[in-house]
Amino acid sequence: MTDRYAVFGNPVAHSRSPEIHAAFAQQTVQDLSYEKIEAPLDGFEKALYEFRSQGGKGCNITLPFKHDAYTACDELSKRAQRAGAVNTILFREGDRLFGDTVFGDNTDGIGLVRDLTHNLGISLAEKRILVLGASGAARGALQPLLDEEPSALFITNRTAVKAQELAQEFHDYPENKDTDLAGGGFADIPTEPFGVIINATSASVSGEVPDIPASVIGGQSCCYDMYYAQQATAFMVWAESNHASQIHDGLGMLVEQAAASFESWRGVRPDTGPVIKQFR
Numbered sequence: 001m002t003d004r005y006a007v008f009g010n011p012v013a014h015s016r017s018p019e020i021h022a023a024f025a026q027q028t029v030q031d032l033s034y035e036k037i038e039a040p041l042d043g044f045e046k047a048l049y050e051f052r053s054q055g056g057k058g059c060n061i062t063l064p065f066k067h068d069a070y071t072a073c074d075e076l077s078k079r080a081q082r083a084g085a086v087n088t089i090l091f092r093e094g095d096r097l098f099g100d101t102v103f104g105d106n107t108d109g110i111g112l113v114r115d116l117t118h119n120l121g122i123s124l125a126e127k128r129i130l131v132l133g134a135s136g137a138a139r140g141a142l143q144p145l146l147d148e149e150p151s152a153l154f155i156t157n158r159t160a161v162k163a164q165e166l167a168q169e170f171h172d173y174p175e176n177k178d179t180d181l182a183g184g185g186f187a188d189i190p191t192e193p194f195g196v197i198i199n200a201t202s203a204s205v206s207g208e209v210p211d212i213p214a215s216v217i218g219g220q221s222c223c224y225d226m227y228y229a230q231q232a233t234a235f236m237v238w239a240e241s242n243h244a245s246q247i248h249d250g251l252g253m254l255v256e257q258a259a260a261s262f263e264s265w266r267g268v269r270p271d272t273g274p275v276i277k278q279f280r
């Protein structure tokens with residue numbers, strides 16, 4: 001029997017996840033189907049349980065349901081707990097003692113880190129990282145970025161208090177003590193250039209660029225936009241005009257987060273390189 005997987009979102013028509021997972025399945029010779037499910041805005045949990053009762057094995061969750069998915073799970077990975085959001089669900093079959101469980105994970109942050117470190121060859125250890133934005137996308141990336149042990153990480157946001165609170169929360173986890181972690185508004189950004197600048201705002205969706213000083217870019221800076229579109233995003237154009245040494249969009253992250261989900265469902269890791277090439 002073909003195993004069923006899906007991505008839940010609203011809207012979801014634009015999602016490339018079915019094509020990515022179809023490519024992984026073909027490459028690893030796995031018998032599975034992967035569909036798009038547009039759940040009503042107030043009906044995520046009902047749609048999830050319907051899918052499960054019809055034999056669904058697992059799913060991905062995209063906007064705006066990542067927090068609904070977080071609350072719908074019986075068990076959460078540590079990174080899903082830190083992210084406060086779930087993008088990957090695995091329906092685990094129980095035994096006589098332990099019933100079935102809905103296990104939630106978040107692969108967005110490790111997808112970003114794997115793209116940076118493995119695909120793009122950018123080591124994050126001892127680097128100074130600047131994260132733009134303080135909503136779900138930034139939060140999901142933080143712990144995996146901090147696990148790479150950068151020397152400093154500054155979170156900056158248009159609404160300064162959100163960045164301050166997020167930085168404080170992650171600063172309080174003992175394992176992050178070796179990174180100089182702080183947050184603030186655009187005017188509070190330290191003046192020394194950053195090795196890696198990650199745009200986790202949604203500004204690119206509307207063709208805007210966060211109003212940050214160009215001085216954050218130094219001779220060796222990599223600028224990475226988590227957003228991905230057919231053409232360069234406004235942030236990438238801004239990075240180019242300010243002479244960043246490397247500029248990347250979020251396609252690699254998209255494929256890597258999918259690969260991590262695929263691996264947790266199927267126990268085999270797809271080779272992402274050819275798939276990133278295929279979708280470029």
Ligand code: ATR
Pocket residue numbers: 132133134135136157158159162200201202203208209210211
């Ligand atoms: P959410 O409701 O999850 O905050 P959002 O409104 O799309 O989603 O915003 C996501 C992030 O992008 C936020 O950090 C937001 O900054 P604010 O918290 O100040 O709203 C940021 N963002 C969106 N558009 C932006 C823009 N044009 N310039 C700078 N930051 C922007």
